[in-house]
Amino acid sequence: MPTGVHIRDVREQLFAAAERVLLREGPNALTSRAVTTEAGCAKGVLHRHFPDFDAFLAELVLDRIRRIDAQAADLRASAGTGTVAGNLTEALAAVFDSVAVSIVPLVTFRDELRARIREARPAGGVPVLGDAAAMVAGYLAAERDLGRIVATTDIDTLAPTLIGAGHLLFADRDTPPPDIDALRKVVTTVIAGAGSR
Structure with missing residues (x-):
């Protein structure tokens, strides 16, 4: 070179x-x-x-998390517009682009990388997935405040359930990602009990 x-x-x-x-x-x-x-x-x-390769990887993951943070602001701003299922479907499709799906196993299996990320962001949970769940929870809270989902909705359970279901759809690297209709069907089913509009 x-x-x-x-x-x-x-x-x-x-x-x-x-x-x-x-x-x-x-x-x-x-x-x-x-x-x-x-x-x-x-x-x-x-x-x-970068001091070493794990420092580089930590910055790569933190850069990805910053993108989720920016997306979270946009998602919260969409509260009250469109449909809850539509907004969540678009947000999950963006979160689970192929790079984010590939980063999750990287973080899961590299202990040093996970430790460095937790030093920078001590939020807990699996980095990227936990941040995506926080994004969804913030949006759901905004929709609840607007009366578009039932006031008693357990957002702290619903948000990670949506992330887990979405991740399962996208996680197989050997098959193409699901189409938007398959993702919308999962989102609609998961949030059915929230009485969303």
């Missing part, structure tokens, strides 16, 4: 390269060499920007 060539937005290029490796080959193939080869840069570039 050439050295001495300035790379613009190095972190973003390395994150994008890691995501491509994850999508193509899965979490087991994600190494510093695979990332830098995919990014078309020398291996030392990664280590100039």
